[in-house]
Amino acid sequence: MTRRTAVPITLLTGFLGAGKTTWLSRALQDDTAGRVAVLVNEFGAVGIDHLLVGTIAPDTVLLDSGCICCQIRGELKDAILNLMTQAQNGEVPQFDRIVIETTGLADPSQILSTLTFDPVLHNQVVLQDVVTVADALNGASLHAKQPEWVAQVAAASTILLSKTDLVPEDRLLGLQLRLGLINPTAQLLDARQCPSFADIASDGVNGPALTRSRAPSHSDGTGAQTLSLSFDVPLDWTGFVVWLSALIHRHGTNLLRVKCLLNSPDGIVLIDGVGHTLHHPRHLDSAMPSDQNSHLVFIGRNLDMALLRASFEAFLNVKTS
Numbered sequence: 001m002t003r004r005t006a007v008p009i010t011l012l013t014g015f016l017g018a019g020k021t022t023w024l025s026r027a028l029q030d031d032t033a034g035r036v037a038v039l040v041n042e043f044g045a046v047g048i049d050h051l052l053v054g055t056i057a058p059d060t061v062l063l064d065s066g067c068i069c070c071q072i073r074g075e076l077k078d079a080i081l082n083l084m085t086q087a088q089n090g091e092v093p094q095f096d097r098i099v100i101e102t103t104g105l106a107d108p109s110q111i112l113s114t115l116t117f118d119p120v121l122h123n124q125v126v127l128q129d130v131v132t133v134a135d136a137l138n139g140a141s142l143h144a145k146q147p148e149w150v151a152q153v154a155a156a157s158t159i160l161l162s163k164t165d166l167v168p169e170d171r172l173l174g175l176q177l178r179l180g181l182i183n184p185t186a187q188l189l190d191a192r193q194c195p196s197f198a199d200i201a202s203d204g205v206n207g208p209a210l211t212r213s214r215a216p217s218h219s220d221g222t223g224a225q226t227l228s229l230s231f232d233v234p235l236d237w238t239g240f241v242v243w244l245s246a247l248i249h250r251h252g253t254n255l256l257r258v259k260c261l262l263n264s265p266d267g268i269v270l271i272d273g274v275g276h277t278l279h280h281p282r283h284l285d286s287a288m289p290s291d292q293n294s295h296l297v298f299i300g301r302n303l304d305m306a307l308l309r310a311s312f313e314a315f316l317n318v319k320t321s
């Protein structure tokens, strides 16, 4: 029996809303992508990213809710081993690379340790790249205060700067300097100019920065909370926009991430917010959960999530589950 060589793993990390899914979707569509299996870990009871990526890579696996780095490391290992077995049995297509997209709140050093030192995984997979997407718009202010952001930057073999189109050159230079101070060995690239896995390949000199990561470790005590709301009735758009704007205005610094996949009369719309920034809504052709419900996910710190739900329901006159 021929023994399969270890499958390379690309660990894709970056703070909430940095642009991980955007870059990954692009890389998967590149002609040189090859055969890729994707594992997505999301913070929040309702996964949205796997739906977006899943339209491109149908075998995308959503890991159960919970942070990969502290709660479900066993599940990550099982998911990898399951994938390998399924590919061997012909139940899923063969793949030459595994990409793991972590939640924006994961400290990669814990995951690196599992991938590198687990005695079973050790023979099956090899960690090839640690790619950290750093948000040029929010990186220098909002994210830099978060311990997970520092840990992600510190662990990178490649840092992909996203949203460079949204910031002036001088601000970009400031952030680049800062990133270089935290992790002087990572290669620093513009995410929009590097659309493929070949672009981000580290040269082997850097290697995954397991031992260099001295950033504070992430624990459940960071105070991050998540709220997921689902509903199946049409939404009052004007009311929703007013409510969301007020929420972001009031809680922008504590509200780390908003993601809404809405079933509207005009089709499926994705609304994306990072801190105070609300990105342009995007119409999606597919990527709707089979239940056809609308889903909202909020991630924040020091927020009263019960109050947030009550406020949404009262303002929009919608009952959520």
Ligand SMILES: Nc1nc2c(ncn2[C@@H]2O[C@H](COP(=O)(O)OP(=O)(O)OP(=O)(O)O)[C@@H](O)[C@H]2O)c(=O)[nH]1
Residues within 6 Å of the ligand: 014, 015, 016, 017, 018, 019, 020, 021, 022, 023, 049, 103, 104, 162, 163, 164, 165, 166, 191, 192, 257, 259, 272, 279, 280
């Ligand atoms: N203008 C601009 N917008 C971007 C860029 N990259 C990402 N975005 C937008 O930023 C928002 C968040 O991007 P995602 O790719 O969902 O970020 P993420 O890191 O996967 O988010 P989480 O999984 O929630 O942590 C989306 O609305 C994207 O369209 C970029 O380079 N330029």
